[in-house]
Amino acid sequence: MLDKKYLRDNPDEAIARLGLRGAQFEAPLRRFAELDIERRNTQTELDELKSRRNALSKQVGELMKTGKRDEAETVKAESKALGEQIDELEALFSALDDEERGLLLGLPNFPYPEIPTGGEENAVVVSEWGDALPAQDWMADQFELGNRLGLFNFEAGVRVTGAGFPFLTGAGAMLQRALINYMLDVHIREHGYTEVRPPFIVAPQSPLGTGQLPKFGNQMYHVHIWDEDKPGTPGQPDFYLIPTAEVPVANLYREQILEQPGLPIKLVAYSPCFRVEAGSYGSEVRGLKRLHQFEKVELVRIADPERSWEDLEEMTLEAESILRRLEIPFRRKVLPTGDMAFGSAKTYDVELYTPLSGWLEVSSASNTTDWQSRRANLRFRKEAGGKPEFAHLLNASGLALPRLVIAVLEQYQQQDGSISVPQVLRPYMGGMELIRRPESGIPQV
RNA sequence: GGAGAGGUGGCCGAGCGGUUUAAGGCGCUCGCCUGGAAAGCGGGUGUGCUGUAAAAGGUACCGAGGGUUCGAAUCCCUCCCUCUCCGCCA
Numbered sequence A: 001m002l003d004k005k006y007l008r009d010n011p012d013e014a015i016a017r018l019g020l021r022g023a024q025f026e027a028p029l030r031r032f033a034e035l036d037i038e039r040r041n042t043q044t045e046l047d048e049l050k051s052r053r054n055a056l057s058k059q060v061g062e063l064m065k066t067g068k069r070d071e072a073e074t075v076k077a078e079s080k081a082l083g084e085q086i087d088e089l090e091a092l093f094s095a096l097d098d099e100e101r102g103l104l105l106g107l108p109n110f111p112y113p114e115i116p117t118g119g120e121e122n123a124v125v126v127s128e129w130g131d132a133l134p135a136q137d138w139m140a141d142q143f144e145l146g147n148r149l150g151l152f153n154f155e156a157g158v159r160v161t162g163a164g165f166p167f168l169t170g171a172g173a174m175l176q177r178a179l180i181n182y183m184l185d186v187h188i189r190e191h192g193y194t195e196v197r198p199p200f201i202v203a204p205q206s207p208l209g210t211g212q213l214p215k216f217g218n219q220m221y222h223v224h225i226w227d228e229d230k231p232g233t234p235g236q237p238d239f240y241l242i243p244t245a246e247v248p249v250a251n252l253y254r255e256q257i258l259e260q261p262g263l264p265i266k267l268v269a270y271s272p273c274f275r276v277e278a279g280s281y282g283s284e285v286r287g288l289k290r291l292h293q294f295e296k297v298e299l300v301r302i303a304d305p306e307r308s309w310e311d312l313e314e315m316t317l318e319a320e321s322i323l324r325r326l327e328i329p330f331r332r333k334v335l336p337t338g339d340m341a342f343g344s345a346k347t348y349d350v351e352l353y354t355p356l357s358g359w360l361e362v363s364s365a366s367n368t369t370d371w372q373s374r375r376a377n378l379r380f381r382k383e384a385g386g387k388p389e390f391a392h393l394l395n396a397s398g399l400a401l402p403r404l405v406i407a408v409l410e411q412y413q414q415q416d417g418s419i420s421v422p423q424v425l426r427p428y429m430g431g432m433e434l435i436r437r438p439e440s441g442i443p444q445v
Numbered sequence B: 001g002g003a004g005a006g007g008u009g010g011c012c013g014a015g016c017g018g019u020u021u022a023a024g025g026c027g028c029u030c031g032c033c034u035g036g037a038a039a040g041c042g043g044g045u046g047u048g049c050u051g052u053a054a055a056a057g058g059u060a061c062c063g064a065g066g067g068u069u070c071g072a073a074u075c076c077c078u079c080c081c082u083c084u085c086c087g088c089c090a
Helices: A002-009 A011-019 A027-066 A071-107 A142-149 A154-160 A171-190 A205-210 A246-250 A305-326 A371-376 A401-411 A423-429
Strands: A124-127 A194-196 A239-241 A257-259 A266-272 A294-302 A328-334 A346-354 A356-365 A377-379 A393-400
Touching: A002 A011, A002 A027, A002 A194, A011 A027, A027 A071, A027 A305, A124 A305, A142 A171, A142 A266, A142 A401, A171 A266, A171 A294, A171 A305, A171 A393, A171 A401, A171 A423, A205 A246, A205 A356, A205 A371, A205 A423, A246 A266, A246 A294, A294 A401, A305 A328, A305 A346, A305 A356, A305 A393, A305 A423, A346 A401, A371 A393, A393 A401
Parallel strands: A194 A266, A257 A377
Antiparallel strands: A124 A328, A266 A294, A294 A393, A328 A346, A346 A356, A356 A393
């Protein structure tokens, strides 16, 4: 959510800044300006009426006490009339206030000044690391490798749930678990994060705080509690499955004022992620590239506004450090204004390189500045007795798993068809050095 | 899921229709006192909106929402949550 006072005082600047996102926000911003004036005038008037009613009511009390019943009745009548005016004005006020709030909830964050404008094609690669491993004739892609080695089972996933919900099996499941544990350990032990195990199902207030609601509810799975009285007519969703751990973790301190918390607060969370991901199917997203359910280790920082841009740089490096340790080449892009998430002021995407699947996004690191914290009403006090101020909220995947698994499979495959387990993961896989086709195990069909 | 109790300021806790601008206490803070400190005494001590150059002031908030009333922390309705006991359960 943007700062009302800023919008009020700098309407043209606000229009120009949001204009950088491509879409037109002039109309809602102009409407906001109108509403804001009307709302405030209404409130002033309303407060005045209430003040008078309070005085009259007090007067009634005194008159009753001193036995002046008739006079009390007169004042009562006056106060009642006032009350009717108040009710009317109150209705107007809440209509204006609701519309204003709705408008504000529908506005994205201001982009950071120096980032490129335009769509996806304008993303700028700002750094690259590692040497891309060229594809060889004998190499197989992730889908074939996984099937051959019995690492996952897509058909079974379709049977059990539907497309996009694969089983990981055998060494595939172990590899995934090893990566999760390894990444958590790196962030906890070396980057100073505190681990959080969040709820995977959240009430609507939480995605409202992070910005998925009210505009993007159709990208999340809804959970309804069965109501005997009105089966089949769910109405308002009761809960959502989290699309990322960012949602519960960024809401950890929602509605709180943190007293001299010593920012940044660094949180790392593993979670499954559920996304509807309408559209875009076919061979391009075959295998593990795009799923309805995937897993992720997520970094969240609650930052001091004065140094949140440094926090963004640090977090991106922390995400990238996983790839360095696994010796997987990657590059970093700055997303242009038109390609950023709604709440982000600046986003880096980290893409790893795989021999057969090419560049794949495995992390997205964003500074949402005070946009999310305003929605979530997350504040802190820098010094005792000081004014509460909105913290900055940042998030970065550290990292998303399926595509990381793709990279490990494709890059670490051997000519004999096995996959060599990356050094750093071996302790997490009981010392396993090679993933081979199991001679015995569960049937694959 | 059943029965009972309860949700009040940073914390404890009173209030159960009108001197509540929420008693009292604790904590915090400022001042007085003191050589210094403790004790004691006195003042201050929330958040949002509004307002202002800044103040002052106004208004709302006693779990949430609605209702009754001239007036609601207080009465009524609905919901949420916490605690105790029972049941069920990984």
